[in-house]
Amino acid sequence: MNYALNNIPERTPKPRSSGMTMVMDKGLSLRQVEDFLEVSAEYTDIVKLGWATSYVTPNLKEKLNLYKQAGIPVYFGGTLFEAFIIRNQYDDYCRMLDTFGLQYAEVSDGSITIEHDLKCEYISKLSKQVTVISEVGSKDVQKIFAPYKWIQLMKAELEAGSWKVIAEARESGNVGIYRDSGEVRQGLVDEILTQIPAETIIWEAPQKAQQTWFIKLIGTNVNLGNIAPADMIPLETLRLGLRSDTFDHFLNQ
Template sequence: MSNGLENKAFPFIHIVPRPPKPRQAGLTVMADRGMGSHRLEDLLETSADYIDIAKMGIGGWRLMSEDLLRRKIDRYHASGIKVFLAGDASEAAFLQGQSQRFFEAAKALGADAVEVSSAQAIMSLADKCKLIRMASDVGLTVIAEAGQKAREDWTESIAYVLRQIDAYRAAGAWKVLIQAEGVSEDVDRFKSEFVLGLVARHDVEDLIFQAKDAHAQLWYVSNFGNVVNLDVDDHQVLDLELLRRGIRKRGIFGLLGAIG
């Protein structure tokens, strides 16, 4: 397998291979928290080959002009990066009865996908599945989120979380994003048993795990390998790619395994 780095510096140093984009698994989802054009250009110059999907996060897109948002989406597309709009402000659209209009506007602006979440809004499972079908009908790919912000207790019943994932997938969600809060963030210890329970029922390629700290990233890659899909911040993209390729925090055995 090509390691995808033949045109990079020091090509004679062998490291763990990765399939080139477009990848079907081992996706790096990068959170764009409202960065401007100059910062975006700097990021793409160093890391475009290692970002599969840009997540326009925290509802920051609601504060941008349509022109800026279109230009950013076009720039991502030019680098082979898909774009999806995270769920924060879209939950407000749901509460205001504007979901259909929101999905149509997102598609018109060039977004590839949207997140259907209920991290902050009160929403039934049936409502979320209806939104998944609604977004799919206008031609958007859907990433459904499981989890709650600022609450750890959503992980207490793995059976119910698994039921949610089943329902999201049946409704047409492409992948399910597992919220970090309550799993690896704002907890006394990382809930590895919960994550393993999810992967015991669902293929790891069908899930995206938020992993915003180095310990969580190391755990996911060490346990599931390079097929794991991770949602990280923009400054973590290169660190994660190095980890995936056996250079960062995995020891010399990762490097030796890549030689040949």
């Protein structure tokens, strides 16, 4: 850091499995990636190229190489996995991961319906090739799961081979673990945490109020995802109690 301050919470060092920040790249140019990395590489643990943006992204290999040179792994959004699956192209998906040298993959069923046993089979098979991150929850605002169901699904996917499970919220932060207003479904989160270790969950939290809520609940080293590139430095100050929203939270710890 640039100068010394007392009573700053301790962040886990990279590479880390808790306190992770997953950034959502929705179509940054090569120059924008370079600018982003100059400022935020130190605080970024993994980057997701959102949904199926990788299909239409120009200079994709060059972009992946920029992140690789910065030591930041990249994976393609779960919607791309679903796009391959619904077209009966699972083997093509696996070959595509190899073609682009990806070491991580996301398995989700937010846009299509996959029997959960089959989803777990995909997780198990893929985990022999790459590190799997699976996503629980639907992108359909009308589909609301009971807490016991979230717990059941998360447990099964972790047992099948997922490294982390993502709690769905979309890039807008108004489905899944949130109400359509963006408010956290607090009872749901509390129930999940009684059964699923916090370090195994990445909470999608694109909005500042959501990030603040999870930091206050779980601590500075909560795993947060779907963070916009421009929000990386602001989020790190939230984690450290250096923004008004969390200013008093860590002073007496």
